[in-house]
Structures are given as C-alpha cells and as structure tokens.
Amino acid sequence: MAGLKNIAVSVSSFVRNWAKVDIKSVQLHELEESVRALGEPVYHAKQIAEWLYKKRAASFDEMTDLARKLRLQLAEQFSFGKIDVVRVLGAQDTTRKFLFRLSDEALIESVLIPASPALYGMRSDRRTVCVSTQVGCAYGCKFCASGLEGFSRSLQPNEIIDQILAIEREAGDKMDNIVFMGMGEPLANFDNVMRAIRIINARWGLSIGARHITVSTSGLAPQIRRLAEESLQIRLAVSLHGASDQVRNQIMPINRRYNIETLLSACDYYALRKKQHLTFEYILIEGVNNSDEQARLLARHARRVKAKVNLIPYNTVRGLPWTRPSQDRQEKFLSILRAHGIATTLRREKGHDIDAACGQLRLQTKNVGQDSGVLLS
Numbered sequence: 001m002a003g004l005k006n007i008a009v010s011v012s013s014f015v016r017n018w019a020k021v022d023i024k025s026v027q028l029h030e031l032e033e034s035v036r037a038l039g040e041p042v043y044h045a046k047q048i049a050e051w052l053y054k055k056r057a058a059s060f061d062e063m064t065d066l067a068r069k070l071r072l073q074l075a076e077q078f079s080f081g082k083i084d085v086v087r088v089l090g091a092q093d094t095t096r097k098f099l100f101r102l103s104d105e106a107l108i109e110s111v112l113i114p115a116s117p118a119l120y121g122m123r124s125d126r127r128t129v130c131v132s133t134q135v136g137c138a139y140g141c142k143f144c145a146s147g148l149e150g151f152s153r154s155l156q157p158n159e160i161i162d163q164i165l166a167i168e169r170e171a172g173d174k175m176d177n178i179v180f181m182g183m184g185e186p187l188a189n190f191d192n193v194m195r196a197i198r199i200i201n202a203r204w205g206l207s208i209g210a211r212h213i214t215v216s217t218s219g220l221a222p223q224i225r226r227l228a229e230e231s232l233q234i235r236l237a238v239s240l241h242g243a244s245d246q247v248r249n250q251i252m253p254i255n256r257r258y259n260i261e262t263l264l265s266a267c268d269y270y271a272l273r274k275k276q277h278l279t280f281e282y283i284l285i286e287g288v289n290n291s292d293e294q295a296r297l298l299a300r301h302a303r304r305v306k307a308k309v310n311l312i313p314y315n316t317v318r319g320l321p322w323t324r325p326s327q328d329r330q331e332k333f334l335s336i337l338r339a340h341g342i343a344t345t346l347r348r349e350k351g352h353d354i355d356a357a358c359g360q361l362r363l364q365t366k367n368v369g370q371d372s373g374v375l376l377s
C-alpha cells in the first residue's frame, strides 16, 4: 500500500527500526506523524491515545469514533500486544504479586504494593507498582532470584506499560508510584525503559509524575551518567549491598566492571545534575555484608553522595544459601548509620521486601504453579 510506504519513511527511527511496532510503544508525536502520513487529521492521534490510556481499549476495533478505514490502517501498521494474568498471589489488601504471560509466552512478574511505606521520598498512602524490565537477568547477583535461570530478552516499552495497565484493571484502581525494581536490570534496557517512562509520565499517557517514578540499578555507572542527562526528574535507587569492593565483588559481579569508586563517582554526577537525593538499597545478609565496619563504610558513601539508605533484611530464596541477620544485628547496623547522621530506614514488614532491589523476582519458565517464594513466603 502506497500510504503505508509513506508512513514507513516518515515516522521516528524507533518506529522505522521495527517491522511492526506496538501501538503502546509509540509516543504521541510519532502517532501524529503516522496519522498525518495516512492523510488523516492529526487530532485522531489524541483520540487514539485516549482510547489506549484513558478508556483502556484492548483492540483497534474498540476505537469506535475512528473511521473503520483508519482502524484497519492502524492495525496494518501497529501491533496491539496483550498481557495475560496467569496467577495472582497475596491478599486483596496486601502486597500482591502478578505472574503475566506475554505475547511470545514469556513469563514475567510484577508486584502491587497497595499502601506502601514511605518509599524514595514518595507519599506513604500511595499505591505502588513494581515492574519488570527484562525476562530474567544477565547480571547474576548472588542473592537474587531473577538471575538464577539466566537472561532471555529485554522487554519492549509496551510490555512495561501493559504491566501497569493490567494491574490497574485487576485492582480497579489507579496507581500512583512506579518502581523499576522487578525482574531485570532496567538500565541495561535503557532506551525501552526511557520510552516507557515518557509514556507513563505523559499527560496523554498514564499521567504519573516523574517524581513518582523510581529506577533502580545494580550499578551500571555509564548508564547512571546517561540517566542524569535525561530531562525528567525521575528518582534513582542504587542497589549497593556491599560497602567495600571486597564484599561487593563477592555478591555482585557488576562490581568487577564498575567498582565502588566508579559507581560513587557516577552517583555524584547524578546528584549534581539532578539536584536530587538518591537512595542506596542495602540487603542485609548474615555474615556477608552486615558487619560494623560495612555499616561505617556505607555511612561514608551515603554522606558523600547525600543518599538515603534503605536496609532490607534478606528474604530467603529457594536454592540460595544466604540468610537474614538476627533482629539485634539489623538494629545495630541501623544504629551505626543513624549515629553517622544518615537518613536510614529498615524494612521490618515481610510483604514489603519487594522494595529490596532491582530484581528478586524469579524467571519462571518451567513450573508456573510453583511460587518463587521471594516476596510472600
């Protein structure tokens, strides 16, 4: 079709690079380009966005105020991905974990935290969704369930957005906070994550404020610097989990590529550019990273980059040898940080252990009926 050929050369490079882009991976200005190339009035693009993000249409057929011809043309150009809920774990009024099946049968998990504790400076009475950004994870942190079965692929922007839409549909409620801490390393899927964030943040999209969006990373220093150049004021959480290279090397292979000094220097840059406090996530693992010395070193790093610290007692993962420290040990670690003037929280509620880090959700490909046991065990 001549019209479609024109579209192919007129839309952005993102759209050009894909044989058939999902409609929920496209930004409004790109949609406008496409509609214009079809010879249709540009205002149809806003109507389409409204169908997607306000009226929550599940197909082009549902967009009944668009002419049938235009709907058919859209279906020719864009795919309309779906996400199926395979299983929901957890009670209605507490943290709920969702297992989703994507169009290619890949399985991912997301978590709904209905009334979350005060997270990353966000208000405490908000509903938070923790989304996955990859199927599995290639970074292999030793305490994390996500990396256990390897890495399959990165998610497309629409697959990130669909997690939120599906959870809002299931919960019958609008979400207020989004944290990129599910399965995968978000900054290893930088372009797709940023594209999803722009759509989540846009007024014509999900309309969630940038300050209510937190991206977590295991320490990809160059991408932290790249994130600092983005105009959106999203929040950053760094999964530190070890305060010296010796300890961090033991449990986070990424530290051999970007050691603590390299990571902290990227954090300095981020804090400076964004004029924003970041958060250090720190999972307390018995006998690994919970000594007094680690607490003092952690305090020094936090003071340097003006970071808050979020301590998370380790939650057992089936198949991994680590355990959580005693309550006394956790409190001691906390008291050292506070004595050094560091704003620190210690998660005491089990269901909120999801705040732990990027990841901790397990890639499930073999046995859907088996819970990963990470969040709600």
Ligand code: SF4
Residues within 6 Å of the ligand: 137, 138, 139, 140, 141, 144, 145, 146, 147, 182, 183, 184, 185, 218, 239, 357, 358, 359, 360
């Ligand atoms: S903690 Fe994050 S980066 Fe590390 S293996 Fe888990 S998901 Fe990957």
